[in-house]
């Protein structure tokens with residue numbers, strides 16, 4: 019699914035499994051805007067990834083955190 023990030027308009031939104039929280043989100047790697055469902059991807063509803071992780075006491079700047087991210091490439095290729 020090619021959805022342009024409605025916040026920064028600089029990148030595509032990616033479907034990303036965040037292993038450390040065991041949650042799949044929709045995420046813009048450019049500006050870190052994050053959504054929890056595909057239907058809610060719009061400017062008004064984004065959360066910052068570091069706020070989401072911080073609320074769970076996870077270090078958002080740690081390499082260990084990012085190493086658990088897995089992009090769903092099949093979703094991205096769906097027309």
Ligand SMILES: [Zn+2]
Pocket residue numbers: 023024025026027028029046047048049050051
């Ligand atoms: Zn963005």
